Amino acid sequence: xxxxxxxxxxxxxxxxxxxxxxDLIQKFYTAKKFRKRQYFLQEGEMCKYTAFIVKGAMxxxxxxxxxxxxxxxxxxxxxxxxxxxSLMNQTPSIYFIDAWEDTESLIITKAAMIDLVNRxxxxxxxxxxxxxxxxxxxxxRLNAAISLSAEERYHDLEKTYxxxxxxxxxxxxxxxxxINRETLSRIRARGVKK
Numbered sequence: 416x417x418x419x420x421x422x423x424x425x426x427x428x429x430x431x432x433x434x435x436x437x438d439l440i441q442k443f444y445t446a447k448k449f450r451k452r453q454y455f456l457q458e459g460e461m462c463k464y465t466a467f468i469v470k471g472a473m474x475x476x477x478x479x480x481x482x483x484x485x486x487x488x489x490x491x492x493x494x495x496x497x498x499x500x501s502l503m504n505q506t507p508s509i510y511f512i513d514a515w516e517d518t519e520s521l522i523i524t525k526a527a528m529i530d531l532v533n534r535x536x537x538x539x540x541x542x543x544x545x546x547x548x549x550x551x552x553x554x555x556r557l558n559a560a561i562s563l564s565a566e567e568r569y570h571d572l573e574k575t576y577x578x579x580x581x582x583x584x585x586x587x588x589x590x591x592x593x594i595n596r597e598t599l600s601r602i603r604a605r606g607v608k609k
Contacts, residue, residue, distance in 0.1 A: 416446055416519060417440070417441050419467075419469045419492070420444065420521050421440065423493055424440070424537070424541050427540070427541040427544045427545060428537040428544075429537075429540065430537045432537055440531065443523055443528075443530070444521040444522065444523050445522050445523070446520075446521055447466065447519075447520050448517070448519050449473070449514035449517070449518040450517055451517050452513055452514065453514050454512070454513045455473060455514065456497075456498055456508055456510065456511065456512040457508075457511055458508060458510060458511055459508065460501075460507065460508055461501055461505055461508065462501035462508050463502070463524055464497065464523060464524055465495055465497040465523055465525070466495065466496040466520040466521070467494075467520060467521045467523075468492055468495075468496060468518060468520050469492065469519045469520060470519040471491075471492070471514060471515075471516045471519055471520070472489070472491045472514070472516045472582050472583065473489075473512055473514050473518055474488070474489050474490070474513065474515050474583070475487045475489075475490070475510050476510065476511055476512075476590070477510055478511065484590055485590055485593075489515075489576075489591060491579070491582060496520070498510050502525055503525070515583060515587070516582070555575075559571055565598050565599075565602060566605070568592045568593070568594075569592060569594075569599065569602045569603075570606075572591070579591070585599055585600070
């Protein structure tokens with residue numbers, strides 16, 4: 416289980432982790448399994464952990480006054496699931512995060528991650544790289560939401576994250592794109608006809 420995490424860290428650093436650093440990482444991260452639909456975080460709770468997904472899929476969402484779910488993020492293998500705002504500011508979350516599939520993860524607290532980064536300089540480089548990637552992805556998603564048509568957003572998702580289309584059902588994809596299921600069905604039908 417830890418091999419995936421170590422490989423991931425090494426892919427974002429210029430200096431490979433040493434065996435002592437790998438041992439330290441394994442002491443700081445805890446294996447945690449989630450059954451499908453089991454919560455990692457519920458609205459109103461403070462987010463205490465960040466989860467590295469080894470196997471499975473999760474989703475982050477809000478529920479509005481009408482009971483409608485609004486998907487904020489989707490997570491699959493080698494992605495990090497957390498509510499960054501709640502985790503960093505230690506405030507109650509406005510989101511739910513649950514497992515969409517049976518999920519195997521490695522979790523760590525904020526304090527443990529800070530301690531680990533202080534002990535392993537290569538992780539500081541890794542986190543900087545991840546933060547840059549996160550900022551770029553957030554900027555792209557925001558731009559798509561305000562600038563692209565529903566059809567363009569779907570095709571951008573299909574091109575950028577084809578795994579999402581394969582792993583999540585149509586109603587979740589529609590919510591993630593900010594459209595209704597019927598619109599997504601029409602977009603997909605037009606794509607099949609072409």
